[in-house]
Amino acid sequence: MFSLAHITQIIHDWLYSSFDPTLALIIECAIVILVAIGIFAVLGLVLVLMERKVAAHIQIRLGPNRVGPGGMFQTVADTLKLIMKEGLTPDLADKFLFNLAPFLVMIVAMLLLAPIAFAKGVQIWDINIGVLYISAVSSLSVIGILMAGWASNNKYSLLGAMRSGAQIVSYELSAGFSILTIVVLTGSLRLSDIIASQENGWWIFKGHIPVIIAFILFIIAATAETNRAPFDLAEAESELTAGFHTEYSGMRFALFFLAEYINIFIVCAIGATLFLGGWMPLHIGGWEGFNHLMDYIPSSFWFIGKTFFLIFLIMWFRWTFPRLRVDQLLNLEWKYLLPISLINLLLVTVIAIMGWYF
C-alpha cells in the first residue's frame, strides 16, 4: 500500500547516515519549517478561492473566473497585489505592537500545524499531550487580535478586539469540553492514539448520540473561535467596518487574512481527527473485505477529504446565517452550549465506564 510514512522514513534514515546527528537534526528542522510554510501558503490560497467559489455558488453567482482556468489563480493575483501594496501605519498607533500583532497571529496558526497528522506517519510532532497543546495554543491567537485592536489606536479596532476577546475566551470552554468527550473515550491525549482507536469505526459512529452532540458543539465552538460568521463580531463588517484589522493594509492585512483561513483549516483538521478518524479510512468493525477495499484509498486523501468537508460546512454556515449580537453570543455560550456540553461530558463518561460504545 502506498504510504507517505515510508518516504519520511527514507529521508530520515538517509540524513542520519550521511551527516552527523546534530547537523541531521538541523536539516530536518529546516525541511519541516519549509514544508510548514509551504502548507501555510498553499492552504491560504486554496481556502480563499474555495470560500469565494462556495459563496458564489450559494449566491447564484459564478465567482472568480477570469484569472487562469476557472479563476484558479485569482488568489495568487490578489496576494501579489497585497504584497505590492503599501503597508500603512496610523500616525498615533503603537508602532511596535501594531507591526508585531499580525506575525503573532500567524505564528500561533503555524504552531498549531505541528501536532496534526496529515496522513499515516506524516506528523510534524507527535506530542503525548497533543490535545492539550492544541487547546492551549489556539487560545493564544486572541492575544494577537487584542494587540492589533489596541495598537491601531482606532475605536472600531478596539471594540472588535474586545468582542473577540470575550468571544474566544468563552467559546474555548465548550470547545474544550467537546474535545474532552473523545479524550474520555480513548483515554489518551496523544493524537496518534486517538486516530488508532478509530481503527474499527470513527467515534461519531461508535459513540452514539452524545458524541454526535459533542461534534455539533465542537463545530459551533470552532466557528466562534475562528471568528467566522455567524460569530464574526470581531470583524462585523456592517457594524465595525472591519473590526480589529480596520487599520491594517498590504501584507500585514494579508497575514491576518491568511491566519484566519489557516485557523479554519486547523480546527477542521482537529474536528476530523477527533470525530471522523483523521487519516483513518472508513472502517466498519467486522467487515474485513470492505475495510481492505477502503484501505486502497490513500490515507492523506481521507484526511483532506474529511477536513474539507468540515471547512465546507463552516463556509455554508457563513453564507446562510445572519450575525448574532454580542450579548446573544455570550448568552448562547453560557446558557446553552456550556450546560449541554457539561451534561454531555457526564453522559460520555458513563458510557466510557460502562463500555457501552462499540
Next chain:
Amino acid sequence: MYTQTEIIKDTTQLNSNGNEGELVINVGPQHPATHGVLHLVITLNGETIKKIEPHLGYIHRSIEKMCESLTYRQFIYVTSRMDYLSAHINNLACALCVEKGMQIEVPERAQVIRILMSELTRIASHELWVGAMAMDLGAFTPFFYTFREREVINDIMEQTCGARLTMNYMVPGGTMYDLHPDFQNRVKAFIIQFTSKVTELEDLIANNIIFQNRTKGVGVLSAEDAISYGCTGPVARGSGVSCDIRKIQPYSGYEKVSFEEVLEPAGDSYARYLIRIREMYQSISIIEQLIDNIPEGDFQAKTKAVLKLPKGEFYTRVETARGELGVYIVSEGGTTPYRIKFRSPGFSNLSALNHMVKGSKIGDLMATMGTLDLVIPDIDR
C-alpha cells in the same frame, strides 16, 4: 489651525470631561451600514449607545433650488434622483401636483398604468430593502436572491419606460409612452416567479432564530412617538399608525382597487420587516386586479406645449415605498415654479433613530437603521 495630534488630544479631553468611559464614534460618512453618505456621531458607553446625532448634507444637491429654474415639464426628471429606489412614485407626485394646478384630466388608461408602475416600483424597492437589511445583519446571501427578482422588474421597466432606475416615465397629463405590447405577459410571469420565490425569504430570514433574536423587541417605536416624530410609511405602520396615503387620500385611481393597509402593532424591527413583506403581497394583489383590466384609450391627455401653472400654492402627497412624499409648489403664474418644497419620508423617519436605539447595543443600531429603509439622497435632496 490644529495639527492632527492636537485634534485627537482634544477629542479625548472632550470624552473624559465629566463623562467617564464615554467613546465617540463616527459612523460614516463612509460606512458599510449607512448605505450612502450618512454621518452618525455615536456616543458609546462600552457597547451601549448613549446618543446618536445624525449629520446630514453630504449629498445635498439642492434639487429644490434647481427645480426653480426648470419648467414644469423639465423638473420631473430631477426628482428621480431624490429617492432613486422609488423614482417612479416621485415622478408621479410631481406630475400629480402639476396636473392639480393645471386642472388636467388624466385619461383612465394612464391612471391605471401609473398605479401598475407605482406598485412594481414598490415591490422592487422592498425587495432591495430586504436584501440590504439582511446584509446589515450579516447575512449576505438573501441580497442576491432578492436582487434576482428585482432585476425582473427592472427589465420590465426598461422595456416600457426605456430606463431601469431613473425612468422619467411620468409627464404632466399621463405617461410618456404607451405600455409595451409585451408588458402584461411579462408582469404575469413576474407574479408567478415572485410568489414562488418570496417564501425563500421566510426560510432564510423571517423564520431564522438568529434574525428573530436580532430584530424582535429591538428599536421599539411606540405609536405616539411615531406620530410625534412625523414617521410615515412602513415605519409608522409597524407601530400601528394608519397612515397609508393610498387609503386616506386616494390619488390616481387608488380608490378603485381593493387592497388592505398592512398594520403591525409591535413597533419593533421585526414588525417593520413583516410590514414590508406583507406590503409586497398587497402590491401583487393590486397588480393582479389591474393587469387584465387596463382600459383602452389615450395614455396621455392633450396638453399645451408650454405649461403655465396659475398663481397660487399647490400640494399633493403620495405614498412612496418609504412613506409620505409631499410636493409643494408655489407658482407666480410663470413657466417655472417660484418655489418647490419636497416633504421627504426619510428625513422624518431618520429623526426617530436616536429615540429608538438609545440604550441598546451597536448591533441593534444596524438592525434598527436597516428597518428605517433610509435612502440618503432622499433625506438630503
Next chain:
Amino acid sequence: MFLKDYITDVYKAVRSLLTGMKKTGYYFVHPSEIITQQYPENRHDLNLPERFRGEVVMSHDENNEHACTGCTACELACPNGTIKIITKFDITPEGKKKKAIDTFIYHLELCTMCNLCVQACPTDAIKMSQKFEHSVYDRSRLTKKLNQPGSKIREGVE
C-alpha cells in the same frame, strides 16, 4: 416544565437554522440557477429593448438626409443644456432664404437620458439609440456633432 421549554427552544432554533441551510444548499448544488451574465463576452447577444435610452442620435437616410429643421424645440426642452443648435440660412432654388441647421451639438457628458428632447421634436429627427458603452479617455470626445457632414434636410419636412 422548564426543561421541556428549554429543549423545545433548542429544537426549534436548530430546525430554523437547518431550513435556511437547506435553501442555500439547494442553490449550491443547482448550478443551473446561476444568473451571472458574463458581460464583455455576451456583447453580441445583448438584447436591449428598443425603447432603451442610450444616447441621442439623429437618423439619416441613404441620401444623407435628415429631418431636422433647426426649430430648437429640443434645445428648449432639455433641462441640462445638453443640446446646442447652430443654424444657418440656405438659399432655396427659388432664391429664398431658408433656415437650416449648420451644426447640431450634443453634449453626452451632460445628458441624463430623460427623453424630453425626443418627445419635443416635431419632425422626429432625433431619437434614442441603444448604444450604452460611452467610456472614452478624453472628455472632449463626448461632445458630439449629430448631423453628418454634407447632410441636408429631407424634402418635404417642414
